[in-house]
Amino acid sequence: MPTDSPRQLAMKSAAEVIVYQNSGDACIAAAERIAGVMKSKNHPILGLATGSTPIPVYQELVRQYQAGHLSFSSVSTYNLDEYYPISPLNDQSYRWFMNHHLFQHVDIPANQTHVLDGTVPASASTEHANQFDRWIEEAGGLDLQLLGIGRNGHIGFNEPFEADLAEAVDLPTRLIELHPVTRTDAGPAFGVVDKVPTHALTVGTRQILKARQILILAFGKNKAEAVAASLQGVPGSNVPASLLQTVADRVVWILDEAAAAGLKV
Numbered sequence: 001m002p003t004d005s006p007r008q009l010a011m012k013s014a015a016e017v018i019v020y021q022n023s024g025d026a027c028i029a030a031a032e033r034i035a036g037v038m039k040s041k042n043h044p045i046l047g048l049a050t051g052s053t054p055i056p057v058y059q060e061l062v063r064q065y066q067a068g069h070l071s072f073s074s075v076s077t078y079n080l081d082e083y084y085p086i087s088p089l090n091d092q093s094y095r096w097f098m099n100h101h102l103f104q105h106v107d108i109p110a111n112q113t114h115v116l117d118g119t120v121p122a123s124a125s126t127e128h129a130n131q132f133d134r135w136i137e138e139a140g141g142l143d144l145q146l147l148g149i150g151r152n153g154h155i156g157f158n159e160p161f162e163a164d165l166a167e168a169v170d171l172p173t174r175l176i177e178l179h180p181v182t183r184t185d186a187g188p189a190f191g192v193v194d195k196v197p198t199h200a201l202t203v204g205t206r207q208i209l210k211a212r213q214i215l216i217l218a219f220g221k222n223k224a225e226a227v228a229a230s231l232q233g234v235p236g237s238n239v240p241a242s243l244l245q246t247v248a249d250r251v252v253w254i255l256d257e258a259a260a261a262g263l264k265v
């Protein structure tokens with residue numbers, strides 16, 4: 001049970017913004033929303049995220065599965081991104097992360113879990129990325145997309161760049177070059193920044209923004225600036241999470257107090 005009631009912040013846009021005293025309560029609330037979608041559909045299609053932020057969300061979903069409250073047997077998952085190049089056996093790969101934190105603990109059939117493949121030859125990466133988009137579309141689109149946020153405002157590995165709004169909201173799944181801030185932040189996990197892959201495959205803004213529900217989590221003071229720019233700045237490609245403003249009525253932000261500290265209310 002959450003320790004304190006969360007605060008709901010009113011934004012100019014229709015986005016729901018809920019602020020929890022601590023990230024533990026926030027993650028339990030996020031897991032409840034995901035479980036709610038899973039229980040409301042015969043074949044739920046989930047877009048999943050990696051990074052440290054959602055780990056307790058997955059722990060709570062595993063707990064609910066182990067308690068017999070939840071089944072993943074008819075769920076299909078599509079992960080947001082993967083480093084490139086990387087082997088799925090590397091413990092820094094997002095395939096490894098998902099197996100380790102969720103898939104191996106629940107009853108999801110392996111062929112219903114989809115993670116972009118960090119081993120495809122570069123010459124086949126566009127074809128692979130296009131195929132990933134097609135798989136999501138053929139499955140009927142994402143019922144729920146779970147997101148974290150990078151310190152530079154990235155979602156998935158859609159990094160800040162210069163483009164007009166129409167282009168920025170319609171990016172396909174593709175191979176990208178990682179932003180220096182992203183590589184610096186990933187440095188400790190790889191031991192040293194030089195070992196962080198220079199590239200990654202990411203689901204594009206087109207699929208993310210089409211999801212029927214988008215749940216974005218941000219915790220800690222390092223994320224406060226990106227959260228404020230995303231929610232209260234002008235939407236644009238330079239802060240990819242600000243593009244969520246274009247579909248605000250389908251977006252729920254789940255924050256802790258530290259990540260919400262930059263918001264003007």
Ligand code: GLP
Pocket residue numbers: 049050051052053054080081147148149150151155156157182
């Ligand atoms: C990586 C992932 C993002 C994630 C971000 C934040 O760059 N590609 O999907 O949101 O990290 O990570 P963390 O949750 O560890 O702060």
